[in-house]
Amino acid sequence: MPELPEVETVVRTLRPHVVGRRVHGVVVGAKKLRRGWQSSWTPAVAGRQIEFIGRRGKWITLGLDTSRLLVHLGMTGQLRTHAVDEPVADHTHLIFDLGDRHLRFRDERRFGSVDYFADPIEHDRFLDHRLGPEPFELDAETWAASLRRTTRPIKAALLDQAVVAGVGNIYADESLFVAGLSPRKRSHRLTAPEAERLRQSMVDVLRHAIERNGSSIRNYLDGTGAPGGYQAEFRVYGRTGEPCRRCGGPIRCTRLAGRSTHDCPRCQPARRGGS
DNA sequence: CCGACGTCCTGCTAGC
DNA sequence: TGCTAGCAGGACGTCG
Numbered sequence: 389m390p391e392l393p394e395v396e397t398v399v400r401t402l403r404p405h406v407v408g409r410r411v412h413g414v415v416v417g418a419k420k421l422r423r424g425w426q427s428s429w430t431p432a433v434a435g436r437q438i439e440f441i442g443r444r445g446k447w448i449t450l451g452l453d454t455s456r457l458l459v460h461l462g463m464t465g466q467l468r469t470h471a472v473d474e475p476v477a478d479h480t481h482l483i484f485d486l487g488d489r490h491l492r493f494r495d496e497r498r499f500g501s502v503d504y505f506a507d508p509i510e511h512d513r514f515l516d517h518r519l520g521p522e523p524f525e526l527d528a529e530t531w532a533a534s535l536r537r538t539t540r541p542i543k544a545a546l547l548d549q550a551v552v553a554g555v556g557n558i559y560a561d562e563s564l565f566v567a568g569l570s571p572r573k574r575s576h577r578l579t580a581p582e583a584e585r586l587r588q589s590m591v592d593v594l595r596h597a598i599e600r601n602g603s604s605i606r607n608y609l610d611g612t613g614a615p616g617g618y619q620a621e622f623r624v625y626g627r628t629g630e631p632c633r634r635c636g637g638p639i640r641c642t643r644l645a646g647r648s649t650h651d652c653p654r655c656q657p658a659r660r661g662g663s
Numbered sequence: 664c665c666g667a668c669g670t671c672c673t674g675c676t677a678g679c
Numbered sequence: 680t681g682c683t684a685g686c687a688g689g690a691c692g693t694c695g
Contacts, residue, residue: 497687646667
């Protein structure tokens with residue numbers, strides 16, 4: 389489940405291998421992604437140089453000279469470079485021929501997507517329309533105000549990409565634990581100090597996860613095929629029944645906002661305005 | 664307008 | 680041992 393730290397790691401590890409390279413051609417797999425690759429995109433991309441690679445939320449942008457490719461890894465997506473003679477793995481949907489290397493997009497569950505934008509302004513609009521601020525650029529006031537605007541449980545707000553870009557199920561649970569807040573607590577009921585504690589916790593958790601190259605819990609691998617290491621430091625995610633690292637009590641798993649939700653009932657009390 | 668929920672997709676696993 | 684139902688979840692559409 390690539391979230392912000394995993395996507396950031398993919399971008400960082402890919403950067404030295406793709407920037408400055410030219411796309412010589414595109415090979416399209418048989419199965420369709422959520423939005424299929426249009427045949428007209430292939431000639432538009434062929435011959436173009438990759439000038440930059442960047443991240444916004446969980447989205448990866450490949451900046452071609454005058455156009456953009458926008459990649460979302462979904463749950464099981466992988467964007468990696470390969471030697472041209474390396475056998476093509478199952479579920480490989482796109483191969484960008486970079487000459488001496490391949491950039492391949494692989495996604496077994498097909499929740500991912502690759503889109504082409506002829507116009508960079510359209511690409512920017514696409515992202516800006518659905519994404520809120522980057523966690524690292526959030527100022528305390530904007531954050532507190534946006535949490536006050538919704539009555540949903542705080543976890544649902546964290547998962548909403550329009551509230552803050554890049555947080556998914558893992559880092560929502562981890563951030564709430566570090567902040568000592570119940571995932572069920574209503575967003576608008578957070579006090580100003582609680583909101584600030586959550587912002588700080590979220591930033592710390594995400595930074596730390598980036599330092600560990602993200603979390604490999606399913607099939608996540610970075611742009612060079614290396615796994616992340618942050619899964620060893622999970623405090624609550626996937627630790628159902630295991631002892632809380634702070635109080636020793638069992639970590640609980642419940643369902644919230646349609647997602648499995650892990651918390652420590654003792655360290656994240658639902659009382660004091662709990663819902 | 665807002666929030667809750669269903670849908671997509673397939674590999675893995677818990678449970679019989 | 681072998682089978683299958685159910686679970687995993689990011690984005691988005693739909694419904695109340």
